[in-house]
Amino acid sequence: MGINYVYPDYEVIRNIDRCIACRVCERQCANEVHHYDKELGKMTADESKCVNCHRCVSLCPTRALKIVKTDHTFKPNANWTGETINEVYRQAGTGGVLLSSMGNPKNYPIYWDKILINASQVTNPPIDPLREPMETRTFLGKKPLDIKRNADGCFDTNLPPQLELSVPIMFSAMSLGSISYNAHKSLAVAAEKLGIFYNTGEGGLHEDFYQYGKNTIVQIASGRFGVHKGYLNTGAAFEIKMGQGAKPGIGGHLPGTKIVGDISRTRMIPEGADAISPAPHHDIYSIEDLRQLVFSLKEATDYKKPVIVKIAAVHNVAAIASGIARSGADIISIDGYRGGTGAAPTRIRDSVGIPIELALASVDERLRQEGIRGNVSIVVGGSIRNSADIVKAIALGADAVYIGTSALLALGCHLCRSCHDGKCNWGIATQRPDLVKRLNPEIGAERLVNLVHAWEHEIKEMLGGMGINSIEALKGNRLMLRGIGLNQKELEILGIKHAGE
Numbered sequence: 001m002g003i004n005y006v007y008p009d010y011e012v013i014r015n016i017d018r019c020i021a022c023r024v025c026e027r028q029c030a031n032e033v034h035h036y037d038k039e040l041g042k043m044t045a046d047e048s049k050c051v052n053c054h055r056c057v058s059l060c061p062t063r064a065l066k067i068v069k070t071d072h073t074f075k076p077n078a079n080w081t082g083e084t085i086n087e088v089y090r091q092a093g094t095g096g097v098l099l100s101s102m103g104n105p106k107n108y109p110i111y112w113d114k115i116l117i118n119a120s121q122v123t124n125p126p127i128d129p130l131r132e133p134m135e136t137r138t139f140l141g142k143k144p145l146d147i148k149r150n151a152d153g154c155f156d157t158n159l160p161p162q163l164e165l166s167v168p169i170m171f172s173a174m175s176l177g178s179i180s181y182n183a184h185k186s187l188a189v190a191a192e193k194l195g196i197f198y199n200t201g202e203g204g205l206h207e208d209f210y211q212y213g214k215n216t217i218v219q220i221a222s223g224r225f226g227v228h229k230g231y232l233n234t235g236a237a238f239e240i241k242m243g244q245g246a247k248p249g250i251g252g253h254l255p256g257t258k259i260v261g262d263i264s265r266t267r268m269i270p271e272g273a274d275a276i277s278p279a280p281h282h283d284i285y286s287i288e289d290l291r292q293l294v295f296s297l298k299e300a301t302d303y304k305k306p307v308i309v310k311i312a313a314v315h316n317v318a319a320i321a322s323g324i325a326r327s328g329a330d331i332i333s334i335d336g337y338r339g340g341t342g343a344a345p346t347r348i349r350d351s352v353g354i355p356i357e358l359a360l361a362s363v364d365e366r367l368r369q370e371g372i373r374g375n376v377s378i379v380v381g382g383s384i385r386n387s388a389d390i391v392k393a394i395a396l397g398a399d400a401v402y403i404g405t406s407a408l409l410a411l412g413c414h415l416c417r418s419c420h421d422g423k424c425n426w427g428i429a430t431q432r433p434d435l436v437k438r439l440n441p442e443i444g445a446e447r448l449v450n451l452v453h454a455w456e457h458e459i460k461e462m463l464g465g466m467g468i469n470s471i472e473a474l475k476g477n478r479l480m481l482r483g484i485g486l487n488q489k490e491l492e493i494l495g496i497k498h499a500g501e
């Protein structure tokens, strides 16, 4: 071995006129990049360990630091980029699978940015959300085919269980274990304050969070970690995880080193044991099997809670969704290929799955064609970055969205994509007590509430601009969208016209 073939991705630039050698950067960096050299009497840096998380840059009291992408480069080659060459070097050195975190960063089309939203002008005038009521409440669940009234004119329809959201936004599944106790608490507290839902992910539910049960979606994944009667009865809804956008078709693996204390107890597995979620659920090999699990969960909880089935957006997603809509599930959640993760094989994350925008449009269209759109609500996730993405998703046919990465950004994540190392300097994707305490859950919850309130305000302005006064009236209203720079096939799948038409 001997030679280290990989040149560091980043360079630490320290302004020596500004640096006062306070050693804050040394104390703050869990990757041990910075060191004070007593002999030289100055700070030094080991750049090979830097993941560009910005913790040192943000906390340096004299703004003496910046991290830059190295301009050290290989001979230009459009086919063999520096990144590709370094990946081969790494694998040749370790013999292992490359691991990554967060969502697919590749330069694939971002369809949200090729879709534009309409606005009213002369006729059907805009509505001013500051002066007129604007309804953002959303109900998720199976909708009845018709409304019946009894002889007294009272409502007489047996309405299946619904989730009521103040805005069509939920926090997506992130397990305790992949994120910290304080990150989990921030999400739970914010969901309660906002009147929306957060999702346990596959790690079970810590006993401290049972108090947030009415705002909690409890997940049942293939490993069935932490699933028991109390867990099922505490959640407001269940989510059966069949797939995840960041790693469709494969299972999960939380290393035994992270299965300690609370994580081990909550997952109901021994300390130090690897938490391995198999790729399939070992009792689900058909829609009929899925139906059995859906109804077992309903039976266990008196048919009072909706069941969500989560799938990754893959090639034949519309047909899969059609099966799920007939399985008794109340809600389908679809996770696009840019969806985040605590850890995934890089090659899978970057090469498997399809964009959420195309998956959503084709699922909504297929369910409408088959006359079963009312059987299920559709929730989409996988890189919802702002309020405009939400408006576009709803107009394409979604009932609500899941946000994960943007929620973590609100908590302070700097998208360094190193969650799998467990050394998150922002206290989010880590179980190290000294790092976890860097995230104050009260402040975290407040920032999440601020983010959702800001987006709610913008959603209302966009709705008002279109002359629409409720989310319900926007749902599947593709006439409100136009494509820009898209080819005919893409427009056809999205079911929208080109700008100018």
Ligand code: SF4
Pocket: 014, 018, 019, 020, 021, 022, 023, 024, 025, 026, 043, 056, 059, 060, 061, 062, 063, 064, 065
């Ligand atoms: S935090 Fe800033 S001022 Fe303090 S030692 Fe590091 S670079 Fe120097």
Ligand code: SF4
Pocket: 053, 101, 102, 408, 412, 413, 414, 415, 416, 417, 418, 419, 420, 423, 424, 425, 426, 427, 428, 429
């Ligand atoms: S959660 Fe932490 S480790 Fe993960 S990308 Fe964000 S800052 Fe980096």
